[in-house]
Amino acid sequence: MSSYGAEAKPRMGFFTDTSVCIGCKACEVACKEWNLLPADGLEWTGHSYDNTGELSANSWRHVAFIEQDKPLRIDGDFATADGTMAVDALEGGGAAPMRWLMESDVCKHCTHAGCLDVCPTGSLFRTEFGTVVVQEDICNGCGYCVPACPFGVIDRRELPRKPEDAPLALPLLGSKEDGRVWKCTLCYDRLKGGHEPACAKACPTHSIQFGEVDELRERAEQRLAKLEAQNWNGPRLYGHDADDGVGGFGAFFLLLDEPEVYGLPPDPVVPTQHLPRLWKTTALAAAVMFAGIAAAFAGGAE
Amino acid sequence: MTADSYYGRPIVNEPVWKPEVAFYLFTGGIAGGSAVLHGLAKLAGNERLARSTLWIGAAAEAVCPPLLISDLGRPERFLNMLRVFKVTSPMSVGSWILIVSSGASTTAAALERLRLLGPLQALTEGVWFLSGPPLATYTGALLANTAIPVWSEARDELPWIFGASATACAGAAAAIATPTWCAGPARRAAIGGVVAELGLVHAMEKKLGFVGEVYEQGEAGEYAKVSKALGIAGAVLLAARGRRSRAAAAAGGALILGSSLALRWSVFRAGFQSARDPKYTVIPQKKRAAIRRAESHPASAPD
Numbered sequence: 167m168s169s170y171g172a173e174a175k176p177r178m179g180f181f182t183d184t185s186v187c188i189g190c191k192a193c194e195v196a197c198k199e200w201n202l203l204p205a206d207g208l209e210w211t212g213h214s215y216d217n218t219g220e221l222s223a224n225s226w227r228h229v230a231f232i233e234q235d236k237p238l239r240i241d242g243d244f245a246t247a248d249g250t251m252a253v254d255a256l257e258g259g260g261a262a263p264m265r266w267l268m269e270s271d272v273c274k275h276c277t278h279a280g281c282l283d284v285c286p287t288g289s290l291f292r293t294e295f296g297t298v299v300v301q302e303d304i305c306n307g308c309g310y311c312v313p314a315c316p317f318g319v320i321d322r323r324e325l326p327r328k329p330e331d332a333p334l335a336l337p338l339l340g341s342k343e344d345g346r347v348w349k350c351t352l353c354y355d356r357l358k359g360g361h362e363p364a365c366a367k368a369c370p371t372h373s374i375q376f377g378e379v380d381e382l383r384e385r386a387e388q389r390l391a392k393l394e395a396q397n398w399n400g401p402r403l404y405g406h407d408a409d410d411g412v413g414g415f416g417a418f419f420l421l422l423d424e425p426e427v428y429g430l431p432p433d434p435v436v437p438t439q440h441l442p443r444l445w446k447t448t449a450l451a452a453a454v455m456f457a458g459i460a461a462a463f464a465g466g467a468e
Numbered sequence: 469m470t471a472d473s474y475y476g477r478p479i480v481n482e483p484v485w486k487p488e489v490a491f492y493l494f495t496g497g498i499a500g501g502s503a504v505l506h507g508l509a510k511l512a513g514n515e516r517l518a519r520s521t522l523w524i525g526a527a528a529e530a531v532c533p534p535l536l537i538s539d540l541g542r543p544e545r546f547l548n549m550l551r552v553f554k555v556t557s558p559m560s561v562g563s564w565i566l567i568v569s570s571g572a573s574t575t576a577a578a579l580e581r582l583r584l585l586g587p588l589q590a591l592t593e594g595v596w597f598l599s600g601p602p603l604a605t606y607t608g609a610l611l612a613n614t615a616i617p618v619w620s621e622a623r624d625e626l627p628w629i630f631g632a633s634a635t636a637c638a639g640a641a642a643a644i645a646t647p648t649w650c651a652g653p654a655r656r657a658a659i660g661g662v663v664a665e666l667g668l669v670h671a672m673e674k675k676l677g678f679v680g681e682v683y684e685q686g687e688a689g690e691y692a693k694v695s696k697a698l699g700i701a702g703a704v705l706l707a708a709r710g711r712r713s714r715a716a717a718a719a720g721g722a723l724i725l726g727s728s729l730a731l732r733w734s735v736f737r738a739g740f741q742s743a744r745d746p747k748y749t750v751i752p753q754k755k756r757a758a759i760r761r762a763e764s765h766p767a768s769a770p771d
């Protein structure tokens with residue numbers, strides 16, 4: 167990161183290879199433990215094995231589970247080009263094709279980060295590792311970053327108060343938190359100490375790989391080529407391209423289906439990409455408003 | 469239209485702003501429009517109109533910081549907004565516009581009250597005059613500069629809509645508070661503002677296409693209808709009887725104020741509704757990506 171001068175470090179990030187994810191949620195647990203994230207309730211969603219639901223202020227890793235009637239590989243009996251169920255194979259008595267997609271989602275640490283751009287206090291900043299981090303002692307709770315993230319990652323923390331917090335005053339108190347926002351820091355504290363982030367450390371299958379982004383990108387290309395050679399159904403990289411709408415992710419993915427199937431936006435764009443033009447529109451609208459009101463004076467006082 | 473999704477869960481986050489923010493869009497609009505009306509009334513020698521717009525504008529602007537503080541939760545947080553100036557953040561730019569503009573209007577109102585007329589008053593009024601239009605239109609940029617489809621896709625229209633609506637409601641407020649014989653410019657601003665607003669909202673809904681269908685659904689849809697009906701009724705009343713009858717001017721003005729407030733609420737809620745359904749995020753993005761692919765590899769274009 168250029169503005170850090172001599173203190174700059176290579177850009178660090180994650181390559182999350184969903185093809186080897188086994189859905190154990192060790193990443194979710196390790197993240198919660200290391201970062202002291204509060205629990206946010208136990209709820210059965212009925213959505214496969216996903217009871218976390220989404221990334222939030224209290225869940226900085228989230229494992230998505232998708233059950234599909236699609237074969238894992240397109241070869242042999244299931245050689246349909248679009249990867250859907252091959253009916254002939256079924257009639258021939260073969261097992262119905264199915265696959266269970268699992269993906270550990272995380273903040274993308276965008277090259278052009280909407281959250282960071284719109285933050286009015288400078289609380290969100292770019293670290294020497296090229297990651298995007300909230301300084302909680304500066305966060306103002308304005309919430310502008312929340313709708314500015316194209317991925318719905320960063321969020322305000324709201325925790326209900328419990329009777330033990332203040333037994334008598336409970337009805338008078340609002341939620342326990344003060345509206346500040348929270349998200350993955352790529353374990354900034356661990357990085358500073360020369361350690362890898364907690365989720366990557368805990369992942370038993372190397373689905374979560376931590377390292378220098380440039381090197382991870384090469385590794386991802388190789389992995390993709392291998393899966394393609396083995397006729398996997400639908401492998402693709404998501405967020406590795408430095409020319410996309412957010413300038414590439416610092417934490418990118420290998421997926422096995424369209425991004426939206428995993429709850430990811432198919433073509434994310436940082437809102438501020440349009441801001442220069444938006445400011446011009448705003449200035450022009452202000453000028454015309456001025457002229458319009460001036461015209462209203464043309465007819466005299468009555 | 470439907471799209472693949474992850475159990476129908478939203479992709480982008482709903483805003484976390486409280487209703488205070490929608491009211492701020494409204495009061496900020498009144499203040500911004502009043503600043504211009506006031507400055508021009510002064511220049512035109514219409515002292516009566518100048519005075520009423522000063523009180524209206526200063527009052528509307530005085531409630532803006534408390535509304536924002538109530539959204540932020542703690543007073544000192546409003547001051548924290550002034551730690552930095554960041555052009556990439558419309559909220560940062562807007563905080564500065566608001567602090568300059570509201571500082572100028574309250575000072576000008578105080579000087580007027582104390583009858584301290586002189587260079588200082590001229591200066592504060594000049595500053596207020598110039599900060600009014602940006603105060604009214606930056607809020608369009610504030611909403612459009614997000615990942616919320618119905619706001620961000622309307623980036624060419626929202627600043628115009630808020631400017632027109634500010635003109636309408638500032639004119640309406642002044643038409644209520646000013647005797648008819650010197651409220652002509654206010655009435656014409658109100659009527660012109662409503663007409664412009666109706667046209668611009670229509671253009672926005674047309675351009676948004678299916679992303680704009682939230683303006684026909686739920687709360688956003690209801691308030692959009694209310695806003696149009698009140699706006700038309702108010703403008704017609706002002707145009708027909710506003711010059712002769714103070715009562716008609718007041719009623720027409722009140723209808724337009726209601727219309728403007730309903731419009732802000734409709735736009736505000738539309739953002740929440742738009743974030744909630746992932747199809748508004750997925751479908752336009754897929755279309756955009758397909759067009760880009762077709763442009764870069766014409767041969768492999770999907771048909």
Ligand code: SF4
Binds near residue numbers: 276315316318
């Ligand atoms: S994914 Fe969202 S929260 Fe993470 S850096 Fe990008 S804009 Fe910020």
